[in-house]
Amino acid sequence: MLAFGIAPLLDAYFRRRFASAGLVEASVLLDGGATTVHCWRFAPCADADERPVLVLLHGFGPPATWQWRNQVVPLSRRFRLIVPDLLFFGGSSTSAAKPGPISEAHQAEAVAKLVAAVVPAGTARVSVAGTSYGGFVAYHVARLLGPAAVERVVIASSDLLKADADDRALLRRGGAERVEDVMLPRSPERMRRLLRLAYHRPRRFTPGFVLRDLVKYLYSDKVEEKKQLIKGITLGNKDKFQLTPLPQEVLVLWGEHDQIFPIEKAFEVARKLGANARLEVIKNTGHMPQEEDPKRFNEAILNFLLPAPKSSL
Numbered sequence: 001m002l003a004f005g006i007a008p009l010l011d012a013y014f015r016r017r018f019a020s021a022g023l024v025e026a027s028v029l030l031d032g033g034a035t036t037v038h039c040w041r042f043a044p045c046a047d048a049d050e051r052p053v054l055v056l057l058h059g060f061g062p063p064a065t066w067q068w069r070n071q072v073v074p075l076s077r078r079f080r081l082i083v084p085d086l087l088f089f090g091g092s093s094t095s096a097a098k099p100g101p102i103s104e105a106h107q108a109e110a111v112a113k114l115v116a117a118v119v120p121a122g123t124a125r126v127s128v129a130g131t132s133y134g135g136f137v138a139y140h141v142a143r144l145l146g147p148a149a150v151e152r153v154v155i156a157s158s159d160l161l162k163a164d165a166d167d168r169a170l171l172r173r174g175g176a177e178r179v180e181d182v183m184l185p186r187s188p189e190r191m192r193r194l195l196r197l198a199y200h201r202p203r204r205f206t207p208g209f210v211l212r213d214l215v216k217y218l219y220s221d222k223v224e225e226k227k228q229l230i231k232g233i234t235l236g237n238k239d240k241f242q243l244t245p246l247p248q249e250v251l252v253l254w255g256e257h258d259q260i261f262p263i264e265k266a267f268e269v270a271r272k273l274g275a276n277a278r279l280e281v282i283k284n285t286g287h288m289p290q291e292e293d294p295k296r297f298n299e300a301i302l303n304f305l306l307p308a309p310k311s312s313l
Helices: 006-020 072-076 104-118 133-145 164-174 179-183 188-198 208-218 223-232 263-272 294-305
Strands: 023-030 035-042 053-057 080-084 126-131 150-156 249-255 277-282
Touching: 006 023, 006 072, 006 208, 023 104, 035 104, 053 072, 053 104, 053 133, 072 080, 072 294, 080 104, 104 133, 126 133, 133 150, 150 294, 164 179, 164 188, 179 188, 179 223, 188 208, 249 263, 249 294, 263 277, 277 294
Parallel strands: 053 080, 053 126, 126 150, 150 249, 249 277
Antiparallel strands: 023 035, 035 080
16 A cells, blocks of 8 residues: 555645746735735846746646646746735635635735735736636736736636526536535545546546545645635626626637536637637647647747737838
8 A cells, every 4th residue: 555645746746847947935924914825936036037927826626836837837938927826725825804705806806915015016017817716816806906017818718707507507517516516526536527527638547546645635625615715706696796898908718628617608708808808719628728738828828928029010
């Protein structure tokens, strides 16, 4: 019998990838110490660093090191990266009083405070990219800080128009009664179902002991707080949230075979975000295009955030 599982080994490997990208690990205290945001950030440099700042926001599930591991090395060559764990993921938490469950808007407030604490004064505008639940947060960051602070926005695999009917359809696909049963697997079989939903091309067979190890390592911490995060999502609640176009340039990125948020929703989201939004579909991928085709995903982000200069002719 193994004395350790595969998940801790993978975690250590992913953390090394972040370190190899020149990122340093930090825990930033906010709200007078009531909130701690754990993040990986660009290393402070005495010399002028002209690279623009890019904030990467992960989705619901594993911490940031697991979800952005294929992006940090190539993107760090062109950007100063800030990659936080959202509240109640990884090492981030808060005891600050909030009215009701923490929403994606509350998450955005913490991200905005983190950016203010980490980014040197006088820095030009930042860009923000979020996947899935992180896309909900990215939208709110862009709306909260406005175009004076946020230049461009990437919304990846993120149904900003999610409603009750979409949740019911997800539950049918996932064979579950509650969204938390899909998104917070508590057994190897539930983990297997989530992987089949998240990936267009999941591994043909993953042993039960591996799935059990992943559940224990990735989905056993702050479970009740994460259930509250699901309840706190304001999308679909017309009394609390109305999706409006953003003034910033927006790239909507989506996997062609997404089973969490089907591709039809991508076109609706892009239209609703207005004239500044454009959609790019990554073929042969599911809900995690940044993992299934990282090369194309990274190219899409780089081409959008660093457009070629216009010719003066």
